[in-house]
Amino acid sequence: MVRIPYLTALTTLFSYGLLFAFAHTRDIFNKFFLFFSSTNLHVYAPICFDHEDIYIRRLYRRIQDCFGRPIASAPDAWIDVFERYSNDNNKTLLRTTKTSRCLNLGSYNYLGFAAADEYxxxxxxxxxxxxxxxxxxxxxxxxxxxxxxxxxxxxxxxxxxxxxxxxxxxxxxxxxxxxxxxxxxxxxxxxxxxxxxxxxxxxxxxxxxxxxxxxxxxxxxxxxxxxxxxxxxxxxxxxxxxxxxxxxxxxxxxxxxxxxxxxxxxxxxxxxxxxxxxxxxxxxxxxxxxxxxxxxxxxxxxxxxxxxxxxxxxxxxxxxxxxxxxxxxxxxxxxxxxxxxxxxxxxxxxxxxxxxxxxGEDGSNRGAQKLNRIRENSNFFRSELQKMGFDVLGDNDSPIMPIMLYNPAKMPAFSRECLRQNVSMSVSQLVYSQIHVAVAMVAFPATPLLLGRARICISAAHTKEDLLKGLEVIGRVGKLIGARYLLAEPSKQHDGGASDPLGHH
Known part of the structure; x- marks a missing residue:
């Protein structure tokens, strides 16, 4: 059961109330101008009435760039995401030929079989x-x-x-x-x-x-x-x-x-x-x-x-x-x-x-290794998110870990910032540079209106370095948008800096 912090619940309700108030106000003015500008109002009945799709038109459409992002590669631990732009306030999204290399934290590729496999x-x-x-x-x-x-x-x-x-x-x-x-x-x-x-x-x-x-x-x-x-x-x-x-x-x-x-x-x-x-x-x-x-x-x-x-x-x-x-x-x-x-x-x-x-019928122990890795990766990533102060749902061993964002403005901010972040980090002599993080956003109607979240899915294909990179970006973005609701003790919490997950400054 999700328990929303009181102040967070209050500000989230206020945000949605304000958004819906402005949405209805704009619809009233649109009807007024449409009445005087249109000469053919009564030929067809509308397929959708304004009040039926107001959420899609006035809320979802403004942030739809955070959903349904087309990819240009197999959904492995790392994916290529097409960059998109809009010239009409997100009514239509145009795909470019340019791609961004992203750490994939949104696919259900739990055991890493989604990409090419030697067997x-x-x-x-x-x-x-x-x-x-x-x-x-x-x-x-x-x-x-x-x-x-x-x-x-x-x-x-x-x-x-x-x-x-x-x-x-x-x-x-x-x-x-x-x-x-x-x-x-x-x-x-x-x-x-x-x-x-x-x-x-x-x-x-x-x-x-x-x-x-x-x-x-x-x-x-x-x-x-x-x-x-x-x-x-x-x-x-x-x-x-x-x-x-x-x-x-x-x-x-x-x-x-x-x-x-x-x-x-x-x-x-x-x-x-x-x-x-x-x-x-x-x-x-x-x-x-x-x-x-x-x-x-x-x-x-x-x-x-x-x-x-x-x-x-x-x-x-x-x-x-x-x-x-x-x-x-x-x-x-x-x-x-x-x-x-x-x-x-x-x-x-x-x-x-x-x-x-x-x-193990393929003559190897790859299956057992994958199962061990998905369990270790999931438990490590969950514990690190909790140490950072994120409100994370779910149980140990589960590869699904929703990060609760609640506020409607924090959902697109979290998604866009994770995709925008450029972090260089050296781990075990491996250097990541100009690499972004792709996360899946979940909002109404898939969840209740007040319980928007980012859903992280961990894979056996992720290495420890991949997870540290993801934690680095998520920690930084969480601090930036104020999504770390359950901060740990100051001596134990991460500050979202580049060396946070590694334990040094």
């Missing part, structure tokens, strides 16, 4: 030659190759389930599967901070939806007890099915799910549990098998295990793992399996190769 890339290229970029068909027609069958067998074994089915898109995996699993007369109890794909899947199911407080097993039990006692609305009949949906790592908070406690509650009230491991599979656990391995949970206690290949495995698509009966049913009933184009064969081969590396 994965040649095999993906060979599969491209053999199977082409696309099957141009659905799985039930001509879209199933031997690679798809192999991946389903491997992912099921990897997560500890009897069977699995793969899909071409991670978002669709949730939004299309949930309506197949539960419908009218059923009850979905969802964590309040679950991903939008889960929200849309639940809404499309026709089931009754209840929300429990984020990561709170005690409140989950209260909701279950109340709903079981009351039954279905109006008829008060028993629920046909009850499903509790949680995530392994919450993508906007970086927090680990309290899975053992939630499973205990679900067992007590005979509710099914659906676990979304999009951000945890491959990234955490001793052998990369996700939150179940990290927290000591038996996978058999989780009824439906969902995950994606878009983060740790450097590919695309998603999977559902469960009992053989469940997976067989999904293959007959899920629209994403019946009607959507199957996962690209080279993307399938990329996942298979990545799993082999993680498990």
């Amino acid at each position: 994965c890339t040649p095999r993906a290229i060979e599969s491209l030659k053999e199977f082409s970029p696309s099957t141009c068909s659905t799985r039930v027609d001509g879209g199933t190759t031997k690679l798809h069958v192999e991946l389903e067998e491997r992912i099921a074994k990897f997560v500890g389930k009897p069977s699995a089915v793969v899909f071409g898109m991670g978002y669709v995996t949730n939004s299309s599967i949930i309506p197949v699993l539960i419908g009218k007369g059923g009850l979905i109890i969802s964590d309040s901070l679950n991903h939008n794909s889960i929200v849309n899947g639940a809404r499309g199911s026709g089931a009754t939806i209840q929300v429990f407080q984020h990561n709170s097993p005690s409140h989950l039990e209260e909701v279950l007890r109340e709903q079981i006692t009351g039954g279905q609305p109006r008829t008060h009949r028993p629920w046909k099915k009850i499903m509790v949906i949680v995530e392994g790592i919450y993508s906007m908070e970086g927090e680990l799910c309290k899975l053992p406690e939630i499973i205990a509650v679900c067992k007590k009230y005979k509710a099914y549990i659906y676990l979304d491991e999009a951000h945890s599979i491959g990234a955490i656990g001793k052998t990369g098998k996700g939150v179940c391995e990290l927290l000591g949970v038996d996978p058999t206690d989780v009824d439906i295990m969902m995950g994606t290949f878009t983060k740790s495995f450097g590919s695309c698509g998603g999977y559902i793992a469960g009992s053989k009966e469940l997976i067989q049913y999904l293959k007959y009933a899920c629209p994403a399996h019946l009607y959507a184009t199957s996962m690209s064969p080279p993307a399938v081969q990329q996942v298979i190769s990545a799993i082999k590396i993680i498990l």
Whole structure:
């Protein structure tokens, strides 16, 4: 749970109030002038009314250069970012041919498989030659190759389930599967901070939806007890099915799910549990098998295990793992399996190769090294940010660490300054010069209006020198814009200088 400092909350509310007041005032004047200048006002009804998109026009558009920046390289530890400019106050952004070399702290490239890999890339290229970029068909027609069958067998074994089915898109995996699993007369109890794909899947199911407080097993039990006692609305009949949906790592908070406690509650009230491991599979656990391995949970206690290949495995698509009966049913009933184009064969081969590396089946220990490095990098970076006084969310071992900025003016300032900073620093005889830092900004509607943040994602591809460079820039920018809300003791805190992370002056 985010606890905003009182003064910060007050100034943030005041800032948004002022922005919306000026936005509405400008819209009123625009309507007045438009009424007298336009001669064709009533031919078409407006697609969007002013009050519906005022946030986009008056707030988001002014800072949209901080979002959706096009890159000119693979999303590795370092990326080339195209420079852009605008001649109309950010209504349109024009891309130049000039690029900036940036430290990449925004991609989900947890294990470093997103760029060329000595083991994965040649095999993906060979599969491209053999199977082409696309099957141009659905799985039930001509879209199933031997690679798809192999991946389903491997992912099921990897997560500890009897069977699995793969899909071409991670978002669709949730939004299309949930309506197949539960419908009218059923009850979905969802964590309040679950991903939008889960929200849309639940809404499309026709089931009754209840929300429990984020990561709170005690409140989950209260909701279950109340709903079981009351039954279905109006008829008060028993629920046909009850499903509790949680995530392994919450993508906007970086927090680990309290899975053992939630499973205990679900067992007590005979509710099914659906676990979304999009951000945890491959990234955490001793052998990369996700939150179940990290927290000591038996996978058999989780009824439906969902995950994606878009983060740790450097590919695309998603999977559902469960009992053989469940997976067989999904293959007959899920629209994403019946009607959507199957996962690209080279993307399938990329996942298979990545799993082999993680498990050491490539004949090396690179997988274990990557898992150790992502854990060490994440914990080091988080602890250093906290020492600097940043308000950082999330748990240890999580590669996601949101830095809370709150104020609407600090979000674009943080993003632009990180991209603008030019810092020269020598570490272990390596000299960085004229290199910038790319961070991902997260704002409304992805988060509540008052909880804007910069979301840092750490990778196993980052070296210690990379992380020190990132800390240097972030510390300097945080001090510049006043974002270090939780300053440590003066004798222990960083001052944002060039030698801060190294411990000398």
